[in-house]
Amino acid sequence: MRSLPLTLSLCVLPVVAGAQAAQPAAPATTQPAPATTAQDPAKSVTPPAVQQSLTMSAAEGRVITLADAEAAARQYQPSLRSAQASTDAAYARVDQSFSSFLPQVSANAGYTLGTSNRAVIQNVPGSDTGVVSNSTRRFSGSIAANQLIYDFGKTSGRYNASKENAGAQEDSQEQVLQDALRNVRTAYFNVLTQKALLGVARETLQSEEARLNQVNASVQVGSRPEIDLLQQRTAKANAQVALIRAQNAYATAKAQLNQTMGVETATDYTVQDVTVAAIAGEDEVLDALVKRALEARPDVAARERQILAQESQVKVTKAGHLPSLSATGNLSDVGANPFNGATLSAQGGIQLSWALFQGGLVNAQTREANANLRDLQAQKDALRQQVRLQVEQARLNVVATREALTAADEAQVNARERLRLAEGRYRAGVGNIIEVSDAQVAFTNAAAQQVQATYDLATSRAELARALGTVELTTLASG
Template structure:
């Protein structure tokens, strides 16, 4: 069953005083905020650039498996003294021997087999690229969750401004009532002083609430990646159950283990490190390659002789002073490090899921209690106002009732905000993208 988030907003928005005092503002929806974050959040652009770089590194490693083709061309001309009888060339009128030549060539090199050294590095780079893609997905998930949390915070602060506005209007109405009764002598003058203090305190609370609301909208801009004004209002949104939020925690943990992009990234990193170790061990073994080269050379372009050469080569580093062994030990230590990080991350995910589910349960129960408290506080205020008008109540009773009503309204807004953010955090902990609720 769907229910509206912050229903107090709708009630307070209907106040004629509030409608008259507030200028018309642009209204930001949650869907628009999330879309803006996808387009403008620098963290996402950074993650996308890192993914592109990782894919490029995989392509670089794959290039070593393809034929390597190169070409060269050179022209040479030299002058030597004519004293040597063995130097070929043309004798110039001045007695020097002139020699010139043109050489054009092309070669193709192809790795035949190196016992998995090059392919291992390529597959390792592929796993690293897939790990970065999963990290990018986790970054997107975190960004959208942060935007949704910031949006609900701005919505809560906006509601608190209206609570403060309503409180101030009530205190001003009480002040007018007290002034009238003090003037006719039915109430002592101290009631007037106390009520004036209550009005001043309400004005201070309204100023603080407006400042908090502006700050929350600035934080929302930052979460969206926007450099802009805070002259906008946020639209009231509906919040729905997170699928499975009432399931046993072990069930939710299994869902998180399957759905969290950061866990997938950890598994890809683990596989990449294993492939790196395998490729490094291949340094103990030889590598085979083939080369074909063709040349065309002669004294001038009209008089060239061509030739073709082919060869198969073996390269084997017999002894490197223990370099390969040390590299394998280092990479094995790195593998142990990645395994430990993966295990620590799984424990963190479990804690996040448990904590988020508990927060949802507590917030849901608190919201019901806060709703009842607000209803009772408003009824108490109504009775206190009636008793004061009838002359059987006092200013302290009226002030306490007003304070209780204000606190209950604040508590109701906070409970709604806590429920919205708890469900946002639970969805993130399960590896699901945050989004506007239907």
């Protein structure tokens, strides 16, 4: 997300020049066009899309600051809500593990009704055989309790592992927050970039329109050839195209900012310009910055806690060879009626459970747990290397963009002076329109380059803050 495309490029296109030469009339519009004549082709009508971009600032009533964008992301970004849900689930698993330390009590009850028929043979000759029916009622109920006494660390190991995993998930949630803020800041600076580039495009179009009027006047009095007019009309058309593209890039950048904030709303707002202050220690040596990052970054802390959790899991798995000791108790009530004539009995004792042979299951599980531990340790080493690379890249980008901004500022000053001189030479009759057009293109590109360098530096510092594990970013409102 470091690269922000330049959307302005003014060049003289022969195909456009040909089209202008073949069709000097004003482009069609949905509104009545001002009166024009063949002798005054400079008074062409601005296309509706360009008119819209020229008045866009007036329609943008809301102003969003960087703090507003970050606050919206904290509240609405789905990735943050998902990370929070995962953290809540992890701590719920901690409570599940702790439940094994507490007594396990269960109860059951049943009541059955039954009927049995039995034939009875009468002793009196000639009498019918009788049938005797018997009904039965039976109630049974019991309460059983089991309390773990000792299992050689299996239950405590699972509990410790679940706590470390929950802590790791909480650290991962913090990393998700930092990534979300980095994305918001990058998108915000991209909006500022496109906004400034739109201003450059608008200024360029205004300059080209003013110059077109001047050239047209010179052509009318015969002091300049007609080809100058065609050249300038081409330059103006190219400026209109660049403005339309800049307008589209600006609207697209705001839509991307909405996505990073996690909001679904209109983009009828503008953003407040900001200047990002230098990151504390951004000029320190690399090893010092890497040490800061390893101590502060939540993804590094999460990996450490995952390793601790897996180490506990290895101990739990090895303890599968050992027995478990628990206390048991049972209270039962059996009879025809639970309140009358029932037999109440109680039992209690100590129970030792020991799986003497499981076909090598525990050994296989232990090998798997150790392999998972080695995997996490390798991931930790890879993460340390990745952190070092990210810090070094971010630091180098900050240095490079600072120097590029200085050079871009100088280039813009020189390009502005070149344009001023070219326009003066043209008015004096010693220059030509090609020289002026080239100077205008150079100045526009230099201005766009200066804009790009300005917000590249802001983005680079935001990236360095993320690489160092710093949530806060010091900014100053500048517009």
